[in-house]
Amino acid sequence: MPLNLHSFPNAILHIDGDCFFASCEVARRPELRGKAVVTGLERGIVSSLTYEAKARGVKRAMSLQEVKRICPDVVLLPSDYEAYSLYSMRMFNIVRRFTPDVEEYSIDECFADISGLQRPLNMSYEKIAQKIKETLDSELGFTFSVGLAPTKVLAKVGSKWNKPSGLTIIPGRDIHLFLSKLEVDKIWGIGPQTSAYLNKCGIRTALDFAEKDFEWVRSRLTKPHHEIWEELRGNMVYKIDPNKKSSYQSISKTKTFTPPSKEREYVFSQLSKNTESACIKLRRYNLATKKIFFFLKTQDFLFKGFEFKLMRATDNPIEIIKMIDKYFASVFLEDRLFRATGIVLMDLAENNCRQADLFNEVVTAEKISKIFGSVDGMAKRYGKHTLFLGSSFSAINKSQHAGDRKTVADRKENLFKGETYRKRLAIPFLGGVS
């Protein structure tokens, strides 16, 4: 029995780049087409992989040694986030040619609301979805998977249905045909805990879940799951949020470095650099933080962190690093090799309500914020980390990944006249041509 009588009470698209990072690499290097390609060389683990690599048993987050063992002819590439971001922006802009309601969900996926656009675009919903896919495929040079459905949750089911390069249309009347073939733990927003519970209640497929009546769902599950239940039935609950991200719940910066280090001073400088980077982002969005969490990861993936609160919200890395220094000993272990550091800034609030305090620290803070205004100005002109704190020195002055591993994206070495290592043209580079 159909769950919904209307085909498209709303028409929502979910668009997903097929193995996005690896595809960006193959799109500019035709010699890689049809090969097992993996990105993430600088991190030592798989970050993105082509379908050819997947077919050989390579998985995300696998260590690169393991990858080389099971697939000796794999092509390992360092990540070029600059290029991926350019492609990502282009992807969203192309979708915006068709509709202004585009939600940038992550670097390689977005939702778009095309409700009511049949007449203005003079195309059916199916045709619009197909046209968007064709434009993306041809202008970006690799394939995208698209789902068209009455809700976001179902659109996401659609885009996953037939990867890569699929276009799956789920009209309200046909929802049940798809959900009957979908296991309940594959639904967006249903985690392992909930799916285990649902399995105990005899619910195996998404259709089993969607066919339960509201009373059943209401009495057993929480509100987010009620919403998913509605969405699965073709009733839109989650709206498209077309606003660019202008605010953050938290800001985090994590960086791996190689070789791993035992040296306290070096590990600390890595953390200091991350703190500076996080504060740059904080200042870009005019935010200040009050709660900070920092952590270290050892070579054997042991994770140790510490959380503290500040008296007063700040965007000043000097204040934060001073505090980290105080608590650093509680997470740093002598004679252990560390491979990564990270920091999370939380309790973010707009940075405009500096309250005067008893000891008149505000005046000093005011002066320091002026200094960082200039630091940001220099960065805009000459690149990030042009001016940096002494505590970050060893991290910034040493390459993040030492050794013979080629970890710099080749774009940074293949410059045009007038470009610098720090500043390049914002156009994707397809490499050499003869």
Place this chain on the structure above:
Amino acid sequence: MLEKYKKQIVRFYQKNRRMPNYAEVMSLLEFKSKNAVFKLINKLKEDNFLTKDEKGKLIPLHLYGELRVLGQVEAGFPSPAEEELADTMSMDEYLIKNKEATYMLKVSGESMKDAGIMPGDMVLVDRSITASDGDIVIAEIDNQWTIKYLRKKGKEFYLEPANKKFPIIYPKEELKIAAVVKAVVRKY
């Protein structure tokens, strides 16, 4: 009539390399009074043909028509610069039509030398355009990018270099055209 007066003033200006005074205008145009000259001058001023300095002496403005020189700013009027600039474009707009489909490549080798495309040059290419006969294109041959003229003979397409030392390429299978070259940029 006004045009005729203008011409006579221009002739005077060309001959004497200065503007006439009121008396000279009177005799030049065979006017009966200086008042008539005054009225005419006001009209010509409205036309932006000429203007007067503080002492009332005549200064040429647009004696030779309305051709404006960019950067000329008249006191008392809003700067024309803004309006004029509305019809200009940035280098980006000039070189790039479809921003999302434009990519760059770096030329190596001299196969397009006679087309003025040299090693080290940047080429801007568009992936959204369907290539046609005579375009310079980026094609994929033996898993490598190549830049050549696209030519058509009968129904068959082939790739032609702009350098006699290089061979013409007849595709063995289907010819894969990735993009059409829209600009070459060389910075010195």
